[in-house]
Amino acid sequence: MSTIFTRQQLIAIATRKEYAQSRQLAKQKRLPIEQCLSLLLEQSAKHGGLQDISQLAEQRSEAKNADNARKQAQRAEKQEQRKNQLHRQSSMQKNANTWLAWFDGSALPNPGKCQIACVLTSPEGHSFEYVQNFEYGDSCDAEYSGLLFALLQAQHHDVQHLIVHGDSQVVIDDFNQHKASKLARMLEYRQQAQLLAARFEQLQVRWVPRHKNQTADALTQMAISLKLDCKSL
Known part of the structure; x- marks a missing residue:
């Protein structure tokens, strides 16, 4: 029945x-x-x-x-990853040898000529500002190039412990592979960044809102205005 x-x-x-x-x-x-x-x-x-x-x-x-069990397991895994990330961040912040970096990139028009900038701050509080122009790209090209630029400049200072900040959620998530892009050019940028990242003992790349990335942003805007050519300030 x-x-x-x-x-x-x-x-x-x-x-x-x-x-x-x-x-x-x-x-x-x-x-x-x-x-x-x-x-x-x-x-x-x-x-x-x-x-x-x-x-x-x-x-x-x-x-x-x-499905509910799978989602619950995923949430638990993310919470554990977040916990571990906070622990690593706390450990790095307590490290007396940790440098800080901020990067930014801009394309004007978009796509168009690109300007990138980074600011490095030593553990003693000394700041180093760099700007650079390159011929053509969009805002994503500029932002990823800004990250590469910051990593390269840090290596010129023999930095081993570095926390990098940027306001491009797309680039930060792609580098950290939270939302890795499948686009060929993004994959190429990510591979370049990972090669540079492997040279550091400790490296973190964090997203910050634009209002907390004002110095690097101001440098790119100045590069637009003055059309600086591969010149460090």
């Missing part, structure tokens, strides 16, 4: 698409929506090699539970 489901139970079993189709069918045939839902769910059960709606409901419930 087949199980009789209430309207609410059928709605809970159905997918959004099945529910929408049942409403449309009920309107066309002038039938109760639960009757149309039962018909569609029976068809879905047969297509899935199941005997009836009860088996379909059980299968979907198990799939939903598995």
